[in-house]
Amino acid sequence: MSRIALTVRDLRIELDPSGIEIDSEVSFELHEGEVLGLVGESASGKTTAATALLNFQRRGARIAGGSVNVAGREVFALGKSQLRHLRGGEISYVPQDPGSALNPALRIGTQLREVLEEHGFGSSDAERRDRVDEMMAEVLLPSDKEFLRRYPHQLSGGQQQRVVLGMAFACRPKVIVLDEPTTGLDVTTQAHVLSTLRDLARAHGVAAVYVTHDLAVVAELADRIAVMYAGRIVELGPSHELFRGASHPYTRGLLAAIPVIEGRRALKGIPGYAPRPGRRPVGCAFQPRCSYAVERCETEMPPETTVSQSHLVRCWRAAEVSAVVSVASDANESALVGGDQEALLQVKNLTAWYGSREILHDVDITLRAHECLAVVGESGSGKTTLSRCIAGLHAFKMTGDIEFQGAPLARHARSRPVPIRRSIQYVFQNPYSSLHPRKTIAQILKQPLDIFFDLDRDQREERLAELLELVSLEGSLLRRYPDQLSGGERQRVAIARALAADPTVLVCDEVTSWLDVSVQASIVELLVRLQREIGLCMLFVTHNLALIRSIAFEAAVMSEGRVVEYGPTDDVLANPRAQYTRSLLADTPTIKGALSEG
Amino acid sequence: MSPERKKGPQALHGPGLELSEEVIGPGFENVSAPRAQGDKRRSEWVQLAHDALGYRRTKIGLVLVLFVAVLAILGPLLAPYTPYEFTGLPYAQPGSDAVLGTDHLGRDVLSRVLYGGRSVLLLAFAATAIGSFLGVTFGLVAGYTRDAVDDTVMRLLDVVLAFPQIVLVLLFVSILGPKVWLIVLIVGLTHSPRIARVTRGATLEVRERDFIKAAEALGVSRIRIAIGEILPTITSPLLVEFGLRLTYSIGLIAALSFLGFGLQPPAADWGLMINENRIGLIVQPYAVFVPVALIAVLTIGTNLVTDGMARAMIGIERDTGAA
Numbered sequence: 032m033s034r035i036a037l038t039v040r041d042l043r044i045e046l047d048p049s050g051i052e053i054d055s056e057v058s059f060e061l062h063e064g065e066v067l068g069l070v071g072e073s074a075s076g077k078t079t080a081a082t083a084l085l086n087f088q089r090r091g092a093r094i095a096g097g098s099v100n101v102a103g104r105e106v107f108a109l110g111k112s113q114l115r116h117l118r119g120g121e122i123s124y125v126p127q128d129p130g131s132a133l134n135p136a137l138r139i140g141t142q143l144r145e146v147l148e149e150h151g152f153g154s155s156d157a158e159r160r161d162r163v164d165e166m167m168a169e170v171l172l173p174s175d176k177e178f179l180r181r182y183p184h185q186l187s188g189g190q191q192q193r194v195v196l197g198m199a200f201a202c203r204p205k206v207i208v209l210d211e212p213t214t215g216l217d218v219t220t221q222a223h224v225l226s227t228l229r230d231l232a233r234a235h236g237v238a239a240v241y242v243t244h245d246l247a248v249v250a251e252l253a254d255r256i257a258v259m260y261a262g263r264i265v266e267l268g269p270s271h272e273l274f275r276g277a278s279h280p281y282t283r284g285l286l287a288a289i290p291v292i293e294g295r296r297a298l299k300g301i302p303g304y305a306p307r308p309g310r311r312p313v314g315c316a317f318q319p320r321c322s323y324a325v326e327r328c329e330t331e332m333p334p335e336t337t338v339s340q341s342h343l344v345r346c347w348r349a350a351e352v353s354a355v356v357s358v359a360s361d362a363n364e365s366a367l368v369g370g371d372q373e374a375l376l377q378v379k380n381l382t383a384w385y386g387s388r389e390i391l392h393d394v395d396i397t398l399r400a401h402e403c404l405a406v407v408g409e410s411g412s413g414k415t416t417l418s419r420c421i422a423g424l425h426a427f428k429m430t431g432d433i434e435f436q437g438a439p440l441a442r443h444a445r446s447r448p449v450p451i452r453r454s455i456q457y458v459f460q461n462p463y464s465s466l467h468p469r470k471t472i473a474q475i476l477k478q479p480l481d482i483f484f485d486l487d488r489d490q491r492e493e494r495l496a497e498l499l500e501l502v503s504l505e506g507s508l509l510r511r512y513p514d515q516l517s518g519g520e521r522q523r524v525a526i527a528r529a530l531a532a533d534p535t536v537l538v539c540d541e542v543t544s545w546l547d548v549s550v551q552a553s554i555v556e557l558l559v560r561l562q563r564e565i566g567l568c569m570l571f572v573t574h575n576l577a578l579i580r581s582i583a584f585e586a587a588v589m590s591e592g593r594v595v596e597y598g599p600t601d602d603v604l605a606n607p608r609a610q611y612t613r614s615l616l617a618d619t620p621t622i623k624g625a626l627s628e629g
Numbered sequence: 630m631s632p633e634r635k636k637g638p639q640a641l642h643g644p645g646l647e648l649s650e651e652v653i654g655p656g657f658e659n660v661s662a663p664r665a666q667g668d669k670r671r672s673e674w675v676q677l678a679h680d681a682l683g684y685r686r687t688k689i690g691l692v693l694v695l696f697v698a699v700l701a702i703l704g705p706l707l708a709p710y711t712p713y714e715f716t717g718l719p720y721a722q723p724g725s726d727a728v729l730g731t732d733h734l735g736r737d738v739l740s741r742v743l744y745g746g747r748s749v750l751l752l753a754f755a756a757t758a759i760g761s762f763l764g765v766t767f768g769l770v771a772g773y774t775r776d777a778v779d780d781t782v783m784r785l786l787d788v789v790l791a792f793p794q795i796v797l798v799l800l801f802v803s804i805l806g807p808k809v810w811l812i813v814l815i816v817g818l819t820h821s822p823r824i825a826r827v828t829r830g831a832t833l834e835v836r837e838r839d840f841i842k843a844a845e846a847l848g849v850s851r852i853r854i855a856i857g858e859i860l861p862t863i864t865s866p867l868l869v870e871f872g873l874r875l876t877y878s879i880g881l882i883a884a885l886s887f888l889g890f891g892l893q894p895p896a897a898d899w900g901l902m903i904n905e906n907r908i909g910l911i912v913q914p915y916a917v918f919v920p921v922a923l924i925a926v927l928t929i930g931t932n933l934v935t936d937g938m939a940r941a942m943i944g945i946e947r948d949t950g951a952a
Binding site: 424445447457478482525 | 843849
């Protein structure tokens with residue numbers, strides 16, 4: 032067995048000054064070359080715990096207890112200058128957004144050398160230059176002078192993240208902490224970054240802590256996985272054991288929420304959302320969302336118990352939970368509407384510009400009544416532009432036709448006749464910016480009602496209640512403001528706003544990309560239900576190929592402004608004809624392997 | 630500067646709340662905004678005032694402003710004489726019947742000081758209100774419509790901006806005569822380009838947000854989007870701008886009075902008093918010194934309060950709470 036690189040004991044982090052607990056009793060150790068996936072929903076305290084490994088806390092939080100030992104040094108006992116030396120030297124950090132981690136005013140070569148100089152790596156400039164070359168080779172980037180003279184903005188997101196990764200590995204650290212480093216990246220780029228990381232960690236014996244909300248991302252990467260909920264590790268075990276024999280209901284919930292490319296199954300979200308610090312219930316924090324909960328869970332916090340030698344879980348009923356057959360069969364096959372419905376909305380030869388750049392080239396797609404069409408593509412593929420053109424929100428030049436019920440659509444939403452405007456509704460990607468921050472949910476939902484319908488007070492109240500029910504929200508939310516809601520709740524409100532207009536076509540632009548995987552699953556569940564119950568025609572735009580089987584009957588794959596593959600979802604996924612679809616399929620992270628392994 | 634920790638959710642009334650009828654909808658700027666424990670919500674302005682009061686500078690500023698404001702508003706009730714009465718010899722030293730002595734015509738300085746504050750406060754406030762109204766209108770129109778309208782409006786405002794404020798005011802006043810309404814209007818007008826710039830900047834940022842797009846997709850009219858959707862989200866920077874312009878207005882209007890373009894004798898006015906009595910500065914300094922000090926205190930006070938609000942809004946030393 033290799034040596035231990037990182038030991039964390041009873042880490043406790045509190046809000047400052049209120050003393051409300053963020054993280055508590057976080058303990059684990061990590062061997063050299065081992066990758067630990069730290070998984071949890073937003074507000075689970077995973078990032079807070081991860082930055083504590085570097086003895087760093089954002090303003091308003093405080094490390095209140097416990098110990099972190101990196102390569103034999105007690106991190107919390109170090110002075111300021113020792114700590115500065117430790118960070119980037121013995122333990123390094125890769126943040127979520129590479130764009131903000133690199134100094135926009137310095138060339139990347141300068142920044143890379145800076146790391147080495149700061150930590151006294153190498154004895155001469157020549158030696159350091161060699162190390163820079165080596166680093167660049169390790170992260171699969173060119174190391175020629177010309178490339179090193181570039182500024183961060185001249186690099187793509189994936190290249191930026193690899194530069195940051197290179198910087199993190201620069202001084203041959205013992206431990207590296209990665210905070211959702213691939214969240215902003217396309218699947219192809221993500222796959223490259225993940226494999227680079229895995230190879231580097233193995234080759235140099237670096238222990239890595241990989242923070243993410245998506246189990247699928249770490250399925251193939253991590254040796255062990257720690258699932259965090261409400262500031263505690265609720266399950267910790269070797270990857271393969273955790274995937275096949277998940278013993279905590281929460282872990283099972285997360286697994287059931289992951290879309291699987293290979294088999295069609297209905298996604299199952301976890302109801303509710305992770306409680307924020309200060310709002311966590313006594314007893315087991317997961318109990319309000321748990322279908323296994325018994326009386327005991329409400330009063331007593333379950334202790335850590337062992338499932339097997341290296342597999343810990345925090346649940347009173349772990350034995351019963353793990354006795355249930357495997358996760359994959361927990362979910363049922365889903366039935367999607369589809370077939371020979373009439374064409375409702377047709378996009379013909381659509382070419383669109385953004386400023387002077389042509390974004391869409393000759394796109395043809397057809398939306399059929401009561402059916403869902405998925406549009407899949409990476410960033411820059413033009414999928415959002417396409418959906419905005421349909422919604423009448425594209426502000427720049429476009430040519431070609433969009434026909435709705437046989438009649439051409441006006442370009443701008445404002446110039447469309449009221450019934451048409453009402454019929455086509457749009458749900459935005461980011462629920463954190465699509466709801467007016469100064470309006471209550473009731474005010475937000477009333478807006479479309481007042482514009483499109485002539486309702487009296489009672490009718491309006493009735494309709495509001497009906498809408499909330501439709502998206503599974505409580506009526507008491509009406510008086511709240513968006514920032515009092517979780518991301519998933521906000522997105523439900525946004526969907527309710529679109530439904531308020533009683534549309535026939537619903538355009539959903541990446542509606543799950545800002546949400547946790549568990550929440551994504553429940554939003555998809557909702558959309559599938561709406562499709563079935565009110566016969567909505569839907570355009571579902573996404574970058575996640577794994578999702579489309581759960582929701583769409585037909586799929587169009589887009590790349591660089593063109594539709595490269597178009598057909599029934601099953602065919603597209605089973606027999607992809609375009610090379611692009613195939614590589615996208617190969618790069619999409621999946622838990623299939625992890626589930627069936629062994 | 631160490632901000633005091635905020636405790637319970639008690640609603641504190643603070644600076645700038647005189648505008649509270651303009652509050653259209655309460656709410657926070659974003660998720661990371663400071664948040665009180667529990668579900669009780671406060672109007673964003675109350676929250677801003679509460680945060681601002683965490684700074685010592687805001688408290689000092691508020692005390693200063695309140696002191697001058699109370700003096701100016703309640704002063705006439707306390708004054709021993711009317712401001713026009715001759716109570717003694719010119720430039721009489723402070724004594725039992727005139728606490729601060731008399732001015733160049735033998736009127737009681739204390740009474741004139743107590744009467745003379747209202748005009749400064751009122752005119753400054755009116756000028757700032759006019760400037761804010763115009764500036765916000767220009768800024769919203771320019772920022773939301775963009776393109777040609779934006780360019781035209783902003784370039785025209787740049788022309789106004791090119792003249793020093795006092796020069797512009799003096800120009801109009803010397804043409805049309807020293808009328809109080811004219812001073813208020815012109816001072817307000819000269820404030821508007823700066824306020825318009827701030828409004829436009831904030832508007833440009835907000836108009837790209839999705840909730841504006843959502844309203845556009847629903848077909849909400851442009852005017853309603855500007856007033857109902859954009860304006861409520863940019864109130865915080867505007868409030869700070871209001872405070873800043875108020876400070877400048879006080880100084881500017883006092884200066885105009887001093888130059889003889891403001892209120893005309895025999896009216897009691899701090900700026901005018903300084904001008905009238907400066908010849909006797911050596912003999913009877915109180916007639917000049919007291920109005921000068923009060924104007925200074927008022928200006929410093931509003932400045933400190935504004936600065937505190939600006940800091941609270943940017944979030945310097947902000948307690949992020951649960952995020």
